[in-house]
Amino acid sequence: MSAEIASVGEIESVVQLVRRNGRVLFRGQNVNKPLLPRIARVGEEKGISYEEVYQIEQRMLDRFKRESAPLLGGFRPQSDWDWLSLAQHQGLPTRLLDWTANALAALWFAVASDPPRDEENGVVWALSVDPTNEKSPSNTENPFDLRRTYVFQPFHIDRRITAQAGWFSVHRYSEERGRFISLDRNAKFKRSLSRYSVPAHVFSRLRGELRVVGMTQATMFPDLPGLCADIQAECIGSYRSPENI
Numbered sequence: 001m002s003a004e005i006a007s008v009g010e011i012e013s014v015v016q017l018v019r020r021n022g023r024v025l026f027r028g029q030n031v032n033k034p035l036l037p038r039i040a041r042v043g044e045e046k047g048i049s050y051e052e053v054y055q056i057e058q059r060m061l062d063r064f065k066r067e068s069a070p071l072l073g074g075f076r077p078q079s080d081w082d083w084l085s086l087a088q089h090q091g092l093p094t095r096l097l098d099w100t101a102n103a104l105a106a107l108w109f110a111v112a113s114d115p116p117r118d119e120e121n122g123v124v125w126a127l128s129v130d131p132t133n134e135k136s137p138s139n140t141e142n143p144f145d146l147r148r149t150y151v152f153q154p155f156h157i158d159r160r161i162t163a164q165a166g167w168f169s170v171h172r173y174s175e176e177r178g179r180f181i182s183l184d185r186n187a188k189f190k191r192s193l194s195r196y197s198v199p200a201h202v203f204s205r206l207r208g209e210l211r212v213v214g215m216t217q218a219t220m221f222p223d224l225p226g227l228c229a230d231i232q233a234e235c236i237g238s239y240r241s242p243e244n245i
Contacts, residue, residue, distance in 0.1 A: 004197045005107065005124055008209040014126060014196055015103050023129040025099040025151065025167050028110030030122045032197075037171050038093040040180035050173050054144075060092055077157060080144070081137035085154035085168065089161055095143075095171045097183070099127065099151065102165040108215045111203040122198035125184075127151070133188055135170075146172045149186055159222045207233075 005011055018024045027035070036044075043053040061080075064087050069076070077083045088096040100106050103124075110122040135150035137143075151169045156162045169189075171180050183189045198206070210216070211234075218230035 003195065004199065006199055006202045006206075008104070008107070008206065008213060011103050011107050011124070014124070014194075018126045018128055018194060022131075023101075023134070025101060025127045025129060026103045026106030027097075027099050027125040027127070028106035028108065028122065028198075029125075030110055030113055030115045030203075031117075031120050032123045032195075034185070035097060035125065035169075035183035035193075036180055037095045037097045037169075039095050040171065040182075042093050044179070050178065054173070057094065058144075061087060061094070064092055075157065079137065079139040080142065081139075081152070082155060082157055084143060084170075085161065085166075086158050088168065089158050089164075089166065095173075095180070096168040097171065098164075099167040099169060100165045101167060104210065104213065104215050105164050105220065107198070107206065108210050108220060110198045111206045111210070112217070112220075114203055115200050119200060121200050122203065124196045124198060126194040126196070127183075127189070128192045128194075130188070130192060133192075143170050146170065148172050148188070149181070149183070160220075163222045164220055 005014065015024070039053060039057050042048070043050065048056070061083060065083060068086075077086055084094050084096055088094045088098065100109075103126075106124050110124050115122060129151055133149075133151055135152045137152055137154070149169060149172050151167060153167050154161055160166070169183055171183075173179070174181050184193055184195075216230045217233055218227045220226065221229070
């Protein structure tokens with residue numbers, strides 16, 4: 001089949017093609033960029049060493065732990081895996097990269113906001129998960145000291161994680177190479193990845209098709225900001241989406 005998605009119907013063909021290999025995860029991006037977590041991209045963009053990035057990441061998460069309690073409604077995460085998952089879905093840069101078990105959700109993230117350059121296409125990634133690359137989070141294991149990169153399903157501690165059928169890849173820093181390794185260049189993952197282009201000129205039409213099947217800002221972000229953004233999108237036609245982390 002063509003490695004391009006230009007309609008909602010074509011995402012079903014992608015699913016049928018890749019699902020034969022067991023668990024499949026998806027990721028949508030409005031531009032084609034390496035599969036790196038945001039904390040790694042921030043470090044590279046600003047020329048910050050890993051030691052500094054690590055310290056910044058720890059400081060941000062520590063502050064998030066201290067100051068988020070009044071906003072959690074009595075709930076408190078039980079481990080750093082939970083804290084990272086929650087912080088990631090609320091927009092804090094972490095070593096996690098978002099994935100979803102829902103192919104339509106991935107397509108929605110690919111087209112929810114227009115690409116920064118008119119002619120630049122979006123992408124949907126499909127990852128056939130090798131069981132050896134999947135991890136079950138443990139309260140006794142430190143996600144900052146992993147010896148390799150894994151994918152994991154977080155506990156549904158946040159409405160956004162549930163609504164988006166959220167999964168994550170948790171990225172290890174390679175001391176040998178002096179940087180985080182993107183999933184598309186990671187030897188344990190790159191052969192399990194498929195990439196599908198989403199033409200920039202179909203973004204608007206795909207948003208309309210996705211709305212018909214119930215994929216909207218309000219369903220992806222089931223909170224008041226998500227509802228207000230969706231009302232604006234429907235009534236004014238201007239989508240404003242949080243950055244695809």
